[in-house]
Amino acid sequence: MSAQDSGEIITLLQMRLHSLNDLALTLKHIHWNVVGPHFIAVHEMIDPQVDQVRAMTDDLAERISTLGGEPNGTPGALVRDRTWNDYSIGRAESIAHLGALDLVYTSIIEDHREAMQATETTDPVTQDMLIEQLRGLELFQWFVRAHLESTGGRLSTTGAKTEAAAADQATDQARKQP
Template sequence: MLDPQVDAVREMTDTIAERIAMLGGVPVGTPKAISERRRWEDYSLGKGLVAEHLVALDKVYNGVNGDHREAMEILAELDPVSEDMLTGQLGELEQFQWLVRAHIESSSGELKN
């Protein structure tokens, strides 16, 4: 279930880095640089049950998807091509999050914490 998500997210990060370079920027994708810039918590779990990992992953998707939305708002005025790229990625990310949530929702639709 998660391997296709990992592969797709890796492809997304490569695409973003290529776009940054294409526009004359320098993509910095080291773990330190990424963690210093984001506002959401790191994946908080080491060893745990599958459901616990899925809850933690859902929180990561909240952060990544929120960052994509913020970037899309900024890019709407600056670079519609990059905005469109992120829009497509966000659609995939939301679908992945939906799949994760399908495994951690109760029968009444409430998410596990």
């Protein structure tokens, strides 16, 4: 692999590292701030996701090092480099957090897919790692969406552009159900 290709992949992986570090923190935030009738189900669903996302960050950091880079996992670097805002939901009912989390997962999965495609020809080893991570991230999103879908397959967060809007839509839909 050329030094230029390696540098580009390192930059790409650093952003994925920031994204997944942020996701792990967001998941813990949800874990601590979820309330309501489905508290325990969501509270206990989140911790295994945190553990697996943290393992993904370790894989990313080690791949960056393997390619000759220096992974930066500091909070300052994450805040400085990120292109997204902090998670916006505080203490809230389970369904509200799940609605917002669905949007978080969508964004992370889309960016991970772009990274996967960008490494297809230059670094299939990195691409393979990203594919495996996508498998886990998509599984977690399915767990979240199972709480947000109607039996007809309608997702309560459809069309929401912000976490707050997704949280509100999910909550409204849940309150309409018998």
